[in-house]
Amino acid sequence: MVVSGSCIGAHNTAVYWALHALGGSTVLISLMATVSALPYTLFTLPAGALADMVDRKKILLSGSTLACPIAIALALLWMRICLIPYTILASAFLFSAGFAFGSRPLFGHR
DSSP states (O other): OHHHHHHHHHHHHHHHHHHTTTOOOHHHHHHHHHHHHHHHHHHHHHHHHHHHHHHHHHHHHHHHHHHHHHHHHHHHHHTOOOOHHHHHHHHHHHHHHHHHHHHGGGGGGO
């Protein structure tokens, strides 16, 4: 949990820095907090229901596996100088969705 929390903190710092470096407006930078928190609000209940129906290891694996292609896509877009603030916001939403589904089975009652 310590390593995972540290990586999430590093990701959040990098996202805010990238938005600022790409010239994102203050509205987009402040929208980042909303975009990052929204999946936890939207997917907590479905993730709990899914955790009761499916093996928790599969949910944890799929939540972590979701982050890999997103990170690769962001790296490729950055290298090709095609990264825009809206892509960063969308990827942050998807990262948080994966983390929301991945963290929910840890708090179940089984």
